Amino acid sequence: MxxxxxxxxxxxxxxxxxxxxxxxxxxLGAALEKKGHPAIKKDVGxxxxxxxxxxxxxxxxxxxxxxxxxxxxxxxxxxxxQMVQEAKSTKKPVVIGTTGFTNDQLKNIETASKKxxxxxxxxxxxxxxxxxxxxxxxxxxxGEDYDGEILEIHHRLKKDAPSGTAIRxxxxxxxxxxxxxxxxxxxxxxxxxxxxxxxxxxxxxxRAGDVVGEHxxxxxxxxxxxxxxxxxxxxxxxxxxxxxxAKWVIxxxxxxxxxxxxxxxx
Numbered sequence: 001m002x003x004x005x006x007x008x009x010x011x012x013x014x015x016x017x018x019x020x021x022x023x024x025x026x027x028l029g030a031a032l033e034k035k036g037h038p039a040i041k042k043d044v045g046x047x048x049x050x051x052x053x054x055x056x057x058x059x060x061x062x063x064x065x066x067x068x069x070x071x072x073x074x075x076x077x078x079x080x081x082q083m084v085q086e087a088k089s090t091k092k093p094v095v096i097g098t099t100g101f102t103n104d105q106l107k108n109i110e111t112a113s114k115k116x117x118x119x120x121x122x123x124x125x126x127x128x129x130x131x132x133x134x135x136x137x138x139x140x141x142x143g144e145d146y147d148g149e150i151l152e153i154h155h156r157l158k159k160d161a162p163s164g165t166a167i168r169x170x171x172x173x174x175x176x177x178x179x180x181x182x183x184x185x186x187x188x189x190x191x192x193x194x195x196x197x198x199x200x201x202x203x204x205x206x207r208a209g210d211v212v213g214e215h216x217x218x219x220x221x222x223x224x225x226x227x228x229x230x231x232x233x234x235x236x237x238x239x240x241x242x243x244x245x246a247k248w249v250i251x252x253x254x255x256x257x258x259x260x261x262x263x264x265x266x
Contacts, residue, residue, distance in 0.1 A: 001072065002028070002029030002068035003020060003069070003070055003246055004030045005017065005030070005032065005071070006060060006072065006073040006080075007074045007079070008072060008103060009039035009047060012235060012238060015029075015238065016072060017031070017048050018048050018248065021050060021159075026152055027245070028053070031057045031058070032057065032083075033060070034059065034075070035059040035060070035080055038215055040057050041056050041253065042057050043056055052194050060079070060086065062090055067091075069092070069093070072097070072134075072243075073096050074240050074242070075137055076097055076098060077102065078105075079098075080101075081105050084093075084096075084109055085112065088112045093119075093249045093250055094249075095124075096118060096120045097123075099160055099163065100159070101239075102206055110256055117252040117254055118249070118255075118257065119245045120256060120257070121259040122165045123238070123259070124235045124239075124241030125167040125230070125241050128215070129259045129263055131215070135169055135217055135228060136176045138228065141211070144177060144198060147196060147200070147202075148173050148201045148202070149204070150162075150170055150184065150201070150202065150203045150216070151215070151218070152215045153211050153213070153214040153266075154207060154213055155207070156209060158207060161207065161213070162203045166205070169217055183201055187203050188244055212218055212234060212235060213232040215230050216229040245259060246262075250261060
């Protein structure tokens with residue numbers, strides 16, 4: 001099966017290329033970047049240090065989507081939105097790892113999923129998605145007597161905060177308590193803010209150095225606390241998850257899925 005990688009020159013794009021190069025079941029159909037990107041026309045092998053691969057980076061067009069069976073997109077919200085529309089018109093399944101979408105952009109993805117199968121997940125890691133399940137089970141068992149707090153750390157170049165993964169963790173925690181993150185989330189604390197409100201879900205972000213990604217969910221109750229932590233040592237785990245999702249989505253009917261569906265964790 002041929003894979004199209006959108007955002008091939010980025011950090012995640014290169015990680016996916018490395019994993020794809022080692023996968024005997026998959027081939028690279030096309031490597032894409034936005035028009036005007038300095039990496040266009042470069043051979044993808046040069047990006048990951050293996051020499052010539054024979055596949056140059058090209059711009060996103062309908063024609064470029066004919067070179068593969070599935071699109072994996074790790075770019076930016078506007079670029080992903082364009083890619084989804086092109087994929088819908090060419091009937092290509094899509095795996096999306098981009099974060100930071102507006103509500104309107106998410107609605108457009110949901111609309112497109114009525115025509116093509118789409119896997120949309122803020123984190124493709126198997127471990128993180130198992131953690132989503134553990135968060136829901138722990139939160140439901142402990143109840144609101146245990147305060148829920150989420151801390152995430154990423155590299156200094158990450159543009160959005162909180163991370164998409166942290167937001168998803170907050171959504172899972174909130175849903176397990178019969179509320180929403182929009183109602184119960186607390187994204188910053190400063191000054192004389194008074195006592196912590198019952199049911200509040202705190203989300204805090206750190207940006208420093210070259211940290212790939214670390215998320216800790218704390219449940220603090222009377223006399224004890226429980227901490228669930230996931231640390232990403234490199235981006236290869238995200239890349240492997242994205243390729244797993246690509247293999248899975250090719251056999252699905254139109255619809256909007258996530259990695260919990262891919263891993264059968266629901």
